Amino acid sequence: MSGERDALDGHDARLLLALARDPRATVLALAERVGLSRNTVQARLARLDRLGALDTFERRVDPAALGYPLTAFVTVRVVQRELAAVADALDRVPEVLEVHGVSGPEDLLVHLVARDADDLYRIAGHLLAIDGVERTSTSLVMRSLVGFRTAPLLRRLAGDG
Amino acid sequence: MSGERDALDGHDARLLLALARDPRATVLALAERVGLSRNTVQARLARLDRLGALDTFERRVDPAALGYPLTAFVTVRVVQRELAAVADALDRVPEVLEVHGVSGPEDLLVHLVARDADDLYRIAGHLLAIDGVERTSTSLVMRSLVGFRTAPLLRRLAGDG
DNA sequence: CGAGGCACTGAGCAGACTGCACACGGCCCG
DNA sequence: CGGGCCGTGTGCAGTCTGCTCAGTGCCTCG
Numbered sequence: 001m002s003g004e005r006d007a008l009d010g011h012d013a014r015l016l017l018a019l020a021r022d023p024r025a026t027v028l029a030l031a032e033r034v035g036l037s038r039n040t041v042q043a044r045l046a047r048l049d050r051l052g053a054l055d056t057f058e059r060r061v062d063p064a065a066l067g068y069p070l071t072a073f074v075t076v077r078v079v080q081r082e083l084a085a086v087a088d089a090l091d092r093v094p095e096v097l098e099v100h101g102v103s104g105p106e107d108l109l110v111h112l113v114a115r116d117a118d119d120l121y122r123i124a125g126h127l128l129a130i131d132g133v134e135r136t137s138t139s140l141v142m143r144s145l146v147g148f149r150t151a152p153l154l155r156r157l158a159g160d161g
Numbered sequence: 162m163s164g165e166r167d168a169l170d171g172h173d174a175r176l177l178l179a180l181a182r183d184p185r186a187t188v189l190a191l192a193e194r195v196g197l198s199r200n201t202v203q204a205r206l207a208r209l210d211r212l213g214a215l216d217t218f219e220r221r222v223d224p225a226a227l228g229y230p231l232t233a234f235v236t237v238r239v240v241q242r243e244l245a246a247v248a249d250a251l252d253r254v255p256e257v258l259e260v261h262g263v264s265g266p267e268d269l270l271v272h273l274v275a276r277d278a279d280d281l282y283r284i285a286g287h288l289l290a291i292d293g294v295e296r297t298s299t300s301l302v303m304r305s306l307v308g309f310r311t312a313p314l315l316r317r318l319a320g321d322g
Numbered sequence: 323c324g325a326g327g328c329a330c331t332g333a334g335c336a337g338a339c340t341g342c343a344c345a346c347g348g349c350c351c352g
Numbered sequence: 353c354g355g356g357c358c359g360t361g362t363g364c365a366g367t368c369t370g371c372t373c374a375g376t377g378c379c380t381c382g
Contacts (some may be wrong), residue, residue, distance in 0.1 A: 006226075008226055008227060008228075009175070009267060015220075018218045019218050023215075026367085028367085028369095030204055034291075036330075037330060037332070038330090038331090039330070039331065039332080042370080045328090051226065052223070053222075054184075054221045054223060055223050056221070056223065057177075057180050057184040058309065058310050058311045058315075059221050059309055059311075060215045060218065060310055061215065061314075062213070062216070063311060063312040063314060064212055065212065066291050066311070067318075076270075078207075079199070087315075091306075093313075094316075096307060097309055097310065097311065098304045098306055098308065098310075100232075100234070100301070100303075100304070100306065100308045101303050101304040101306050102190065102234065102300040102301060102302055103300055103301040103303055104262055106300065109300065109302075113314075124279055134193055137265070138265075139264055140263060141263055141264040141270075141343085142262050143259040143261070143262040143270065144259075144260070144261055144262070145248040145251070145252075145262050146248065146252050146257060146258075146259055147259065148216070148217075148219065148258055148259045148272075149219050150222040150224060150227070151219055151256065152254075152255035152256075153222075153227050153255050153256070154222065157227055187339060188339075189339065197359075197360090198361070199339095199340095200359075200361080201359055201360075203341080203342095323362105324381105324382095325382100326379105326380090327378100327379085327380085328358080328367105328377105328378085329357105329376105329377090329378090330375105330376085330377090331372085331376080331377105332374100332375085332376105333374085334371100334373090335370105335371090335372090336380105338368085339366105339367080339368070340367070340368080341364105341365100341367095341370105342361085342364090342365100343362100344361105344362085344363090345360100346359105346361085347358085347360100348358090349356100349359105350355100350356090351356090352354095352355090352361085
């Protein structure tokens with residue numbers, strides 16, 4: 001059975017977990033931790049970014065450290081026809097970190113950050129002013145109850161083999 | 162004026178942008194790209210993770226590559242008293258990547274992934290079964306219109322100096 | 323059964339990078 | 353003016369990287 005040439009296995013998962021523990025770890029150290037040879041680890045790491053299994057480094061940049069401690073999610077309903085244009089306009093807003101097209105009564109889910117309450121208000125207004133936007137609804141993130149993590153998934157994958 | 166000992170400046174931003182371009186870049190290469198000396202770059206990098214300005218490496222792991230190509234956001238309304246218990250239960254669900262406590266009519270915003278539609282249905286059911294959860298509303302991410310990025314913020318910070 | 327493919331291992335090697343130290347210069351502030 | 357703080361250039365020993373080669377166990381297929 002060939003085919004699944006691009007699926008990650010337990011070794012990959014363990015490798016990623018090791019990296020999560022110490023992102024700056026040397027290949028040698030990783031090899032030691034996961035119990036594989038240096039050669040193998042090197043090959044697998046190469047394969048991982050050949051496959052694009054790793055998202056961009058930008059993901060690791062903490063907006064709070066950049067001076068944007070506030071996070072909000074804004075649902076947006078748009079004039080369907082103008083979806084592309086709206087997406088484009090959102091793309092041009094620096095504070096917008098992410099935009100998802102979602103199912104349900106709302107069309108878009110916008111993830112954004114702001115310097116403070118005033119700033120948030122300003123940005124929210126900005127979104128509303130975009131041509132094609134019908135209405136928006138802002139939810140301020142007051143607290144992060146579970147911080148972003150993928151370790152549980154990795155552990156599950158690492159578990160079996 | 163001292164005080165802001167932990168604020169990032171333009172050099173930091175440029176450093177992070179360079180890292181975003183090539184996460185595996187050597188300190189030497191980074192120094193060259195941002196036009197600082199190797200020593201300085203080394204010092205700044207050290208400072209960056211001393212400050213915790215970088216989020217965990219787990220952020221870079223792509224759930225899709227792990228076999229979870231579906232993403233959904235679920236808003237959850239809970240019995241207020243049970244918030245902590247609910248958060249705890251959510252924390253124990255591997256497919257839950259993130260949980261935010263938000264303002265507005267809904268209490269929680271849950272970010273999760275699933276293997277396929279059936280899996281998503283199962284997980285959604287699981288959430289609803291949690292003690293203290295009053296109601297949930299699931300929005301499937303159909304498309305990512307703007308992929309996660311912080312580069313615009315970094316560029317803004319890099320711009321002035 | 324034997325051939326071929328595949329993944330992992332161990333060894334080796336030249337070259338590059340790291341981590342650290344030291345000394346110096348510019349700048350700002352008390 | 354004297355310190356702090358930051359950035360720079362130099363230097364060095366130790367380590368890591370990137371790559372290659374050869375050998376092994378396993379699995380699949382003819």
